[in-house]
Amino acid sequence: MSWLLPGLLCSFALTALGQDNIRNIDFANFDYPWVDPLGALRVRVTNGQWREPDIELLTDDNDATFVPPFAGLTLEEIVYADLTGDFRHEAIVVLRYDTGGTAYNYYLYIYTEGENGPQLIDSIGTGERAYGGLYRVYAERNRMVVEVYDGDKQVGACCSSGLIRTRYRWNGKKFVAVGKSERGTPKTVSRRRVNPFGTPLDQLH
16 A cells, blocks of 8 residues: 555545544434533434424414424534544534524534444533624634624624634543634624514524
8 A cells, every 4th residue: 555645545544443424423313412412301303403392382363273483403504523633523513592583592512423323522502693693613623613793793683793713622521712712704794594673584484
């Protein structure tokens, strides 16, 4: 194998170590910890969603029942990267929690490949919409970079013209913030498309 380029050797080594095993996990049909992301309660996300159990059916003036607005979890994104320096990919699972109204929050669940399947190694919650709501998450040199909307630059309750960027490093037990947070300008003032009243367009029927 001496004729192989170093980059190809590295690629073969990473494959042998199983860096892509985590990609085979179906996170759209998966059990997640909830309400406390590291607690004992677990919920089943099916086809990318889990709906809060309806406390009661709503009725209109004609006593006709109808389904309440959606409240629950939605799988919105998965980011794969080596965040722990072990030459294997971790999965950053981005879950959105809708309250049933206009408010929603994001939760980042970070999974690695354990001996018995995916292992949750940490979780991070963000704020609500303009007040620290998630703009985006990505990896940079084994660091997890989380960008949230800056509440000091809000444009209405839903949106913000600024962002705060924080980098996180794995310390062997959890992800800890490193360096100073940075401020920037997002390309969109809301992660979700909203109407002039701040209501997410995907909630309208």
